[in-house]
Amino acid sequence: MTPQPPHDPRAVFSRALDQAQQQIAALSGGELDAPTPCADYDVRALLGHMVAVLHKLARIGTGGDAGDLPDVVEGVADDGWVGAFAGARAETERVWGDAPLDHPVTLPWATLPGHAALDAYTHEFTVHSWDLAHATGRRAALDPDLAVRALEAFPKFAPPEARSGHGPFGPVVSVPRNADVYTRLAAYLGRRP
Template sequence: MDAIDLLSGVLTKTGDLVDGVTADQLGLPTPCDEYDVETLRNHLVGWLLVFAAGSQERRHEGDPTAYVCGADPAGEFRAAAADLVAGWRTHGFDREVRVVGGRSPAESVFNMALMEYMAHGWDLAVATGQPVPFTEQEAARTLARAEATLPPQYRGEGMPFGDIVPVAEDAPAVSRFAGFLGRRAAADDATG
């Protein structure tokens, strides 16, 4: 499995989680303190549009934090995911990619997208009681990319990522990944 196939698999599984959300779950809390399920779903699609535009060498217009899904959130997610994957397949990694606020090395942007959609897929699964769908191989490879990408200065109070939550070394890779990204429920997920 190459890197783009890895991303495609994670996006497909996260899209299935988006599709599995029911109307009565929209107000449920998620492992991300600032998001309920509906806000997380909007975040997932809004930022996917940004990542897709960058991968396709387009400039994204609009504020991803203000994005609100329409009547078919899963359809919107899947269309943007297909656009993102096609952009990576067409334009590759030997370039800089615009996300927000400037251009960054393609590999870093790719890793950010991969981390974003596995982490928030995990969040959505935990919040809605759906099984966490990511395979051991997907989670292990995403964790390795996260460890290589996420510097300590982006962790802690007021930062995009929480402090690392200790998870047993022999826990499933998806639980270790969630713990690495600061998800408190990861330790419980690994043991129970």
């Protein structure tokens, strides 16, 4: 029996980055100090985190260790976030365009095959797009399919019973059953939509 090639998440990952980039491009300088649903980040720090994640993904995609890279990129001019994100994205997509998806990569929280790491970060960028949209009131522009995928995947990556109360995910927040998929996703991760 011939082994099946690994799942290829690159097209969906690219869609999640498109959505994030659109949210970033819509920002005005006056919104950078606004709070976000991520307790540790205002909009500026969240942008720095998103750019840092892309740098880390590029490093691990080459087999490197991203442990020495910062969690938040700082020092970007207020009008430079679109360029910073686009540059980091281009490098990440270049690296992962050639990276074997079945090879293990080491993340800060696990060692996974490359395709699983890209899946995980696809969902992270989906959530951070919601964080930006929530912080700025631009929620209508979000792709619901990305949220459905994230909501289906997060129980594997961040089950409620494994959360310590410290870190990026809090206890699940109750929302009405008819809440839209992004509200349900945010609530599952402990954000208060």
